[in-house]
Amino acid sequence: MEWTREKRYLPYSKWDALTLLKLQSQAARSEYQLHYHIRPMSGLLNDPNGFSYFNGKWQVFYQSYPFGAVHGLKSWVHLESPDLVHWQNLGQAVLPDCDLDSHGAYSGSAKAIGDKLFLMYTGNVRDENWVRHSYQVGAFMDQEGNVEKIKEPLIKAPDHVTEHFRDPQILEHDGKYYAILGAQDAETKSGHISLYRAEKIEGPWEDLGYVDLPAMGYMVECPNLVFVDGKPVFIFCPQGLDKKVTDYQNVYPNMYWVGESFDFDTGHFETKQKAPINLDEGFDVYASQAFNAPDGNAYVVSWVGLPDMTYPTDEEGWANCFSQVKKLSLKHGHLLQKPVKAMKSLRSDKKPFAGHHLMDLGNQTEIKLDIHRGQEGTLTLAADEAGEHGIKLHFKTGNGASLTVDRGEAGEAVNPEYGTARSISLPENEDLSLRIYLDHSLFEIFIDGGREVITGRYFAPKGQIFAKMSKGVSYKGKSWKLKNM
């Protein structure tokens, strides 16, 4: 089947229900399907949207194209959770059904206002010449999930940006509303974060110019401003960033920048950090969305999937997933990302992870390991019975300490042109703490209490459910099977 433009932008009402039912069943039955991460009911999932707290529950939405593993006409699918771990899929919530989002209800954010959840998102419109127009749309969702869209755009793209102007994050500060957006400067074609302010949520919205950060690449997508331990932190996706600024291996990186202060009205960002830092040192994290929750914490959730990439499940008609939600904190100016407490409620069947024989851990698993200082070896995850193929974690905890995660022998190749391995350096001669989550086709590796996270998809043949530690390594460990969410 060829995914022509016409096909990708066919209205949902022109697709037949039987095709959708078959796609949903195919996705549910996939060997690679996630069981405790947010995943698409069918088709393609991309950016997290509207991550918020409302009506006594956590809310998140995903960018959805329900009819195949391609980027087509997008809508928002809504999920709700009591604990940031157990999510219930409530179905399509924001449909591309008006003049302001005729070619897609694109990414955006949400904020509880009164007894409604206010949504602000990018309406994607293509004109008859297929020229893109981006409108920043407002909508109110009530407690029953009814969405009422505001008929006029909250923000139209100003003259100083190109048509690449999207992904509004809505913020409240000192009784006023602010929004930040990813923007491409019209003159320089470089990436920025635009800042807007409004007295009332419906506007008028005033253009305050760009946030005071260096221009990055040719575009910045999905900007977030979140306060972590009192410091402003920007999390964003610079496209085309010079690797001399900060090195990265993925097609596009997801990065963060910690500041000392942020002036909402001038956009001035005071920072000691010289360059952005990779949010995740793995293979597939993008479009992360973070917010300051009423419980006083900052949380982040990511799309595990990258623009312009393909994945082995594409041929099953579904693609991608979310990361688990992570709690943010700061340590020495560095962002820590930790699993939320409720992740422990998934645990069952605790076992020691010990010895150097092959262990049957299944593929829905948590592993905690403390590898002692001065060691060198390899931990193989999602291994076959011979213990040969799998995800390889090569570690050194002595001098020149490092960790390399190689998924090159784990199964079907995943975008190998961007490299099969990712490496980080570790503090020398220190114990290494690893907390590892496996969910059928996803690994999330938390290093030293979340100082680094290495996330990636893998697509192993059936039966690769073992783990093996190389001989002679001194370590302690335990593992759990994890329940479905």
Next chain:
Amino acid sequence: MEWTREKRYLPYSKWDALTLLKLQSQAARSEYQLHYHIRPMSGLLNDPNGFSYFNGKWQVFYQSYPFGAVHGLKSWVHLESPDLVHWQNLGQAVLPDCDLDSHGAYSGSAKAIGDKLFLMYTGNVRDENWVRHSYQVGAFMDQEGNVEKIKEPLIKAPDHVTEHFRDPQILEHDGKYYAILGAQDAETKSGHISLYRAEKIEGPWEDLGYVDLPAMGYMVECPNLVFVDGKPVFIFCPQGLDKKVTDYQNVYPNMYWVGESFDFDTGHFETKQKAPINLDEGFDVYASQAFNAPDGNAYVVSWVGLPDMTYPTDEEGWANCFSQVKKLSLKHGHLLQKPVKAMKSLRSDKKPFAGHHLMDLGNQTEIKLDIHRGQEGTLTLAADEAGEHGIKLHFKTGNGASLTVDRGEAGEAVNPEYGTARSISLPENEDLSLRIYLDHSLFEIFIDGGREVITGRYFAPKGQIFAKMSKGVSYKGKSWKLKNM
């Protein structure tokens, strides 16, 4: 919208995907939606089908009409569970897509044979004059969920039955295959259970006549033969049964008959029981399916919903649910139905149920109560803040002991023409043990270790989440909140 015959039998491929997405979202968001019981993704759910153990997991299917709360073109939706409590919906499995089931893949059963799950079900076909033809169809489902149908019917209706000939249950005994089916005798227009035998699963299937039970009403639906503690037990739905035989209040009852022995080759059923007994003393149980599992136990699961009835969620485009799975045993010739062990894994937030004030229990709850002998009073469940409206359990545990469950003041009326209350008598001057499950719009009340079960739907206004015991009653109790499955 009018549900014309044409509309109800429209092929799934003629429905549009947007309609289906909206129906799915509407069902997921319903206040009345079940959270730890099997429920339809959209539209109407009816009979459990194919309840079995295969591929290391429990299997069940539901009769599905996805496009509204009406009986239309039916398919099977597949669910799988590791523990009989946590079910994962795998989507449509048996579609009405061949000459033998063109007007519906109707009810049937399943049996693991080799590395396939063999399905035997009734293919519903209407000819150009809308005359019904019933074929008993065979199909093999592989471990990936691919279904291959056998092109010729396994069994065609014999001359001695009318077009009402359906719901095959497949059984294995002494190296041969047997099937029992609900049948209407052509001459007497009375209800029977037909018995068939085959050496090979694909046939030929030999008509062994009717099982040696009295004719019951004008039709018997959904017959099951299950061995409980070594005794043969028939579970079935007689339609039009004379209430003098066994009294019942629902439009159609679901009943059982315990025997001493069953001769598979003659159909002779040796029994001391004089008349069938109601399987459930409540309002809405029908089409129960039971089977002997490899773990040595017999389990049953029911449709909570009745033919020809309407329910308040019809206007939300979805209807009905399954009961929880119950384990069967026998005591003094009487069937006991008990929650399975894994139901305990749903528990959290244990609280004493004590005092006679209003208790906030929520609507996803388990309650265990021991009411002492010689008491009389009322327990109100799903009560409002005044403790006035709700599901009323009136009990007497002294002389003339009885329990009456009245849902008449619990909220929206549910088929009130069949009465709002159900009563049973209890052993006199004995303590009464109740184990009660609430799931938003469903109650399941297990009495004295499952000697009786009273199941029903209720549709209370939002906020009716309290429970109250009338003053002066001597009892002990505790409660739990229950997690989503």
